[in-house]
Amino acid sequence: MEEMMVVLDEEELLGCCGSTKFAKEMASASPFASLNQAVSAARHIWFNLVDVNGWLDAFSAHPQIGQSPSSQWSKAEQSTALATANESSSQELSDWNNRYRLRFGFIFVICASGRTTAEILAELKKRYTNRPIIEFEIAAQEQMKITELRLAKLFSAKAKASSATFQYSAAAKTAEEDRVSIIEGHLCASTEASAGKISQIPIRTRLPITTHVLDVSQGSPAAGVEVRLEMWKGIQPRPLFGETDVSGWVYQGSSTTNKDGRCGQLMGMIEDMNPGFYKITFNTGKYCPEGFFPYVSIVFEIRESQKREHFHVPLLLSPFSFTTYRGS
Numbered sequence: 001m002e003e004m005m006v007v008l009d010e011e012e013l014l015g016c017c018g019s020t021k022f023a024k025e026m027a028s029a030s031p032f033a034s035l036n037q038a039v040s041a042a043r044h045i046w047f048n049l050v051d052v053n054g055w056l057d058a059f060s061a062h063p064q065i066g067q068s069p070s071s072q073w074s075k076a077e078q079s080t081a082l083a084t085a086n087e088s089s090s091q092e093l094s095d096w097n098n099r100y101r102l103r104f105g106f107i108f109v110i111c112a113s114g115r116t117t118a119e120i121l122a123e124l125k126k127r128y129t130n131r132p133i134i135e136f137e138i139a140a141q142e143q144m145k146i147t148e149l150r151l152a153k154l155f156s157a158k159a160k161a162s163s164a165t166f167q168y169s170a171a172a173k174t175a176e177e178d179r180v181s182i183i184e185g186h187l188c189a190s191t192e193a194s195a196g197k198i199s200q201i202p203i204r205t206r207l208p209i210t211t212h213v214l215d216v217s218q219g220s221p222a223a224g225v226e227v228r229l230e231m232w233k234g235i236q237p238r239p240l241f242g243e244t245d246v247s248g249w250v251y252q253g254s255s256t257t258n259k260d261g262r263c264g265q266l267m268g269m270i271e272d273m274n275p276g277f278y279k280i281t282f283n284t285g286k287y288c289p290e291g292f293f294p295y296v297s298i299v300f301e302i303r304e305s306q307k308r309e310h311f312h313v314p315l316l317l318s319p320f321s322f323t324t325y326r327g328s
Contacts, residue, residue, distance in 0.1 A: 005031035006158045008038070016150040017143065018061020019054040022046055035155045039148055043206055046144050051260050052221070055140050059106045062146075064097050065120060077113045077146070084116040093117060096124050104132055104139075111145035133214050133316060137327060208273050209311045211280055212262045213287075217318040221261025225315075226283035228254045229266040232276055239277055239299065249279060273307040282315055284322075291319035298324050 008030045013023040025045040032038040050058075063074055065081070085093070100108045108124050115123075127135055209229060213222040232239050234248020255264035266280075278300055285294035298313055312327035 005033055006038070006155055007031040008154065008158070012154060014061075016154060017042075017046070017058050017147040019046075019050055019058040021050045021054040022058065022147075025049055032155070035152055038151055038155055042147055042151060043144060046140070046147065047206070047210075048262060055136075055143070056106055058143050059109050059139060062107060062109060064107055065093065065110060065112060065124075077111075077149070080114055081112050081117045081120055084118065089117045089121065093121050093124070096121065096128070100124060100128055103128065104135055106136075106139065109139040109142045109146075111142050111149065113149060133216065134325075137314075206310050207265060207267065207269060209266055209278065209280070209313065210263065211266070211313050211315065212260070213257050213282065213315045213317060214261055215318070216316050216323075221257070221259065222287060222315075222317060223257055223259045223261060225257040225261075225263075225287045226254065227257065227263045227266065228281045228283075230279045230281070231274070232279070238301075239279075252278075271308065273302050273309075275302055275304045275307055277301050278311075280313055282317075284317060288317070288319055293322065296322055300326070 008026060010023045010027040013026045014020070017023065022042075022045055026038075026042060029041045029045070032041065065078070097108055108127075110120060110123060112120060127138060130138065211227060213225045213227075214220070215222040229252040230249040231252050232248050233250045236243070236248070239248065253266040255266055257263050279297055280300075281295055281297045284291060284296050296315060296317070298315070300311070300313060302309075302311065313324060314327055316323040
């Protein structure tokens with residue numbers, strides 16, 4: 001059965017995400033044969049092509065959470081919060097919004113669909129304690145959730161509007177509506193149980209292992225850092241502490257961070273990862289010759305049950321210290 005190609009223009013896409021760069025790149029990638037294809041392109045563009053300024057543009061396009069939204073999409077997304085607010089909770093939310101903006105320099109961004117004012121306020125207070133660099137990335141992830149939800153609604157509306165010229169079978173229509181329902185349910189979930197529901201959208205929409213480097217001494221992305229990915233395939237089932245034989249590490253790929261500190265492709269786009277131990281090494285000595293670390297290696301394990309998950313392993317670097325964590 002021939003699929004209909006859905007065209008998304010720049011103005012429509014700006015309604016999904018307030019970043020001009022995102023809207024232009026998505027419009028260029030249009031048309032899309034399916035919602036899944038559109039979401040996959042959106043994630044790639046948002047996390048790999050849109051820079052820090054683009055993220056901030058998208059954040060600033062939102063109304064402050066708890067205020068009366070002007071767009072129909074924002075009204076729908078905040079409907080639960082607005083319905084559960086009272087004078088006291090609204091004032092407290094406004095006060096915490098102001099505190100958050102003073103601390104981080106941008107508004108509090110959260111995918112509010114299905115969340116009460118109390119839930120949003122609790123999340124705001126929790127995230128307020130984050131380090132600015134970590135909170136910036138969390139806000140970007142929340143923005144992507146909002147964008148995906150709006151893309152699902154836009155794609156469904158465009159598909160229905162074009163049905164006069166494209167004939168779909170009842171099964172195809174049901175499948176498209178199911179995909180919209182699934183993504184809405186996934187993004188609106190506020191508990192881990194909800195997040196565990198089965199989705200019909202393929203899991204692998206981003207490269208399995210990604211990283212970025214932030215220079216915390218400068219407060220900016222670290223560009224030009226060489227990155228290398230290896231996998232353990234030695235005689236021993238796992239790398240051991242104090243092991244001097246490094247021949248068990250097998251090269252998987254390498255890249256260099258761009259101006260946003262983001263690393264290019266370290267491995268191919270595969271659905272199932274090979275379980276085992278991986279090592280990402282950063283050439284920090286070349287980036288910061290006066291620093292304490294000639295290089296930084298991070299070893300981590302991917303288990304059988306995690307082979308379809310995404311592993312984002314960033315490096316937060318200064319001349320005399322570094323930090324890492326598992327991101328998303």
